Amino acid sequence: MLLAFFQFADASELRRSAIVQAVAGARSSVVSIHGHKTIPNASASNPASTGGRRVNGMGTGVVVDPRGYIVTNHHVVENVGQINVNLDNGRSYVARMIAHDPYTDLAIIKIPTRHELPLIKIGKSHDLMTGEEVVAVGNAYGYEQTVTRGIVSALHRTVKVNDEQKYYDLIQTDASINPGNSGGPLLNIDGEMIGINVAVRVGAQGIGFAIPVDKAMEVAAQLLSKERAGVWHGVITGSQSGSQGLLAERIQDGSPAAVAGIQAGDVISLVNDIPVDRALDLERALIGTNAGEQISFLVNRNGEELPIRLELARRGRKQRGSNQVDSAVFDLAWSRFGMQLIEIPPQKFERGSSQFKGGLKIVTVRAGSPAARQGVRSGDILVGLHKWETASASDLSYVMKQPKVLQNQSVKFFIMRNEETLFGHLPATQRR
Known part of the structure; x- marks a missing residue:
């Protein structure tokens, strides 16, 4: 009997494989999504016809903040009238949409839970190995x-x-x-x-x-930032971070971060006492904050830890001590692309369902220019170049100086036209 007992104990331990343990640690952070969605009807004879058929929709989501924020696919929650979320513990909630991006097919939803939800462990994908x-x-x-x-x-x-x-x-x-x-x-x-x-x-x-x-997670951070409703900090982070901390890749001119003294190259380790390893952590730390609120940062600069206090501000509001962006970047856009641009005040930027936070209005398109050949029109809003947003002249100036842009023969651009987001390609260097 004693031998049989030890054999059973050994077998049980063997059954707890790495896969079993991986699932056990993650499943409480995985939610199931259900709902009815409307699939629009369209026909060749009447492509503008309205209405549609109602179907059962289903999908999955992952908890990315214990206060009820969940990342999922855009197509899972698109056109869903009521987003029903079931947790692993059997509780059910109705979620609301925070933000979504059809182009990356990602969305953030939130459930009104009173209890903190378990977070999934987030790994890295840049070091994945074929066969693992x-x-x-x-x-x-x-x-x-x-x-x-x-x-x-x-x-x-x-x-x-x-x-x-x-x-x-x-x-x-x-x-x-x-x-x-x-x-x-x-x-x-x-x-x-x-x-x-x-x-x-x-x-x-x-x-x-x-x-x-x-x-x-980079896109999820951008989507989660919409909860701040126009409140900004001005820290542009790198797409990848080290093992600890988040790299401040760039500080926007005139931003609260610039005024507070945060510098490009600083590594952010804490924000309001919340550990920060990626852009999503930074946005999580700022959920519920308002303009004028003091935020504590802990940064590492050349091996020295520095505490910094930052006062959040409304997006687009220049603070004392800031430098105005040189208007030469608009001249460059005109000569290179054939687009005359002006900044749009944040309060006048109509985002609709777009992921973008701001843009530059195209007031004139030069005949025969690269922009004209791509079908760009006066009145379009330039919202992005390559992988960066262009919400201001400062953003555009930064993008135009990037080696990744200058070394390519063409650069992808994104414009908003009415309710649509369109894209094309422009030459990255001046044609001679």
Whole structure:
């Protein structure tokens, strides 16, 4: 009998594999999403027809802040009248939309919980290895908390779903990703989220895709910043951080950060006593803050830790001690692209459902210019170049000086026209 007992104990411990432990550590942070969505009707004879058919929608989400903030896919919550969220503990809530971005297919929703929710461990995707084991968790076909396993089959995949949706730089995996898995985590063997499951190749088995977590959390930070409703700090962070702390890549001219003395190259480790390792942590620390509020930063500058107090301000309001951006950047945009630009006061920028926080109004397009050849029109709003937003002349000046822009033959641009966000490509260097 004694021998049998020890054999059972050994077997039980063996069954607690790395995958079992990874799932156990993550599943309480994974939520199931349900709701009815309306699929718009359109026909060739009447493409502008209204109405649509009502279908059951389902997906998955991941808790990124204990106060009830959840990241998921945009297509999971798009056109959903009531977003119903089920937690792993059986509690159910109705969520509200915070912000969404159809181009990266990501969204942030929030549930009104009174209890702190467990956070998932967030890993890194830039060091993923082809062949390493991964686990997908999600609401597959409505079966909540379904777990599948596989490996990283490939990296940096481009997937075109339809004429409106194209994904870039995806993780490919053979872990089963079924309808309903979208928005759920792809975990590594340590139980860290390294991707957001997003798509499955229809008609092919063992081919699924996920948005790399580095990119997903960068977008999630931008979406979460909308909770601050125009309140800004002026710290532009790097897309990747080190093992500890968040790099301040750039400080916007005239911003609260510039006035407070935060410098490019500083590594932010604490904000309001909350540890910061990525841009999402910075935005989480600022949830619920208002203009005029004092925020405490702890930064590392050349090996020395410096406490800094920063006073938040309304976006676009220049503070004392700031330098005005040289208007030469607008001359450069005119000579290079053929666009005459002016800044838009933040209170007059009509964002609608766009992810962008501001833009530069295009008042004139020179005939025969690169902008004209791309179909840019007077009245369009320039909201982005390459991977950066262009909410101000300062933003544009920064982007135009970047090696990644100057070294390319063309640079991708984004404009808003009415309710649409459009894009094209402009030459990055002056044609001779």
